[in-house]
Structures are given as C-alpha cells and as structure tokens.
C-alpha cells in the first residue's frame with residue numbers, strides 16, 4: 797500500500813516535469829510565464845515538483861500575483877501562444893527576482 801502511494805507520487809512528479817518542460821520548451825529554464833485567473837501575465841520561478849513560493853496543486857498553483865497584487869490560481873502558459881506585447885509584459889514582471 798505504501799509502495800503504491802509512493803509510486804503514484806513519483807509518477808505524478810514525472811508527469812508534471814514532462815508536461816511543464818514541454819510547455820516551457822526547456823527543462824533548464826525555470827523562468828516560466830504564468831497567467832492568473834484574472835488574466836494577468838507574469839514570470840515566475842517554476843520548479844517541477846517543488847513548492848518554493850507557492851502552494852502547488854498540479855499545474856495550478858495558489859500564488860501571489862504581482863500584477864494585480866492579489867492571491868490567485870496561476871498556470872503556465874505557452875510563450876508561443878502569446879502576442880509580442882503579452883510576452884514583453886510578462887517578462888517585465890517577475891515575482892522573485894534572482895541575482
């Protein structure tokens with residue numbers, strides 16, 4: 797029973813890593829463009845399988861949106877689906893600037 801639970805958790809983490817890295821196009825790029833429920837776009841640190849700055853719920857996370865200054869569910873978006881303006885707007889707002 798315990799082994800089954802661990803297997804399910806590992807499978808979920810692997811699946812998330814694959815899905816997120818495909819959406820992002822790269823495993824090494826942790827800067828992921830996300831969209832909150834209000835439609836705000838910003839860049840965040842998205843480490844598959846780890847809850848660094850937020851409560852993780854699969855591909856949705858509860859996180860503070862720096863654009864609207866509110867808490868919201870956010871999800872990664874494909875950069876290729878964004879317009880140039882949206883891309884620039886998302887690049888200008890990062891919730892955790894790293895040196």
Ligand SMILES: [Zn+2]
Nearest residue numbers: 832836861864
């Ligand atoms: Zn927002």
